[in-house]
Amino acid sequence: MERSSSSYTSETxxxxLCLYNVEAPLVTSWTEDNPGRRFYGCGLYKVTGRKWCNYFEWHDPVANIRQKKIMVTLMKxxxxxxxxxxxxxxxxxDTKRKEIFLGxxxxxxxVVFRLYIPECTIVEYA
Ligand SMILES: [Zn+2]
Structure with missing residues (x-):
């Protein structure tokens, strides 16, 4: 694969480009085997109706077992x-719906109280 940039660090x-010459995005894997490990994949992979190639290349090195365990725990x-x-x-x-219903x-x-029990009025004592 070709790289247009000469400096190649994790920051830069x-x-x-994939096999179809489409820019391959840098994607992060969240599988249990490679949690947080970034890779390049075909840029057409998620474009519906477009055929995509099988281009795939890891960007990050393999993590050690401890790092993987920490990542998996954090993901869970x-x-x-x-x-x-x-x-x-x-x-x-649900609570908002109940609140509206109760209102x-x-x-x-x-209304029912005022219509059917008109004789019950509030008497104010002076
Ligand atoms: Zn492709």
Whole structure:
């Protein structure tokens, strides 16, 4: 593969081209085998209706076992927190719906009370 940049460090990103001469984006892997490890893949991979080549090249070296374990633990923690956040958002929506329902119920009760029990009026004592 050709690189248009001569300096090639983890900070300076060079342009990588796939077999179709399309710029291959730098993507981060989140699999358990290669958590957080970046790679270049075909730029047409996620373009619907376009045929893509099998171009693939690692950008980062293989992480050691300890780094992988830490990354996997952090990924699981992130998944867990995202799931809890979704659950909380859903509970907030349910609570808001109940709040609206109770507000309407309160108004209906008040109207029914005023219509069917007109003799019950609030007496003010001076
Ligand atoms: Zn390609």
């Amino acid at each position: 990103r060079s342009r990588m 923690k992130v998944d867990e927190l995202e799931s809890r956040e979704k659950d909380l958002q859903s509970r907030i929506r 309407i119920l309160l108004v209906v009760c008040w």
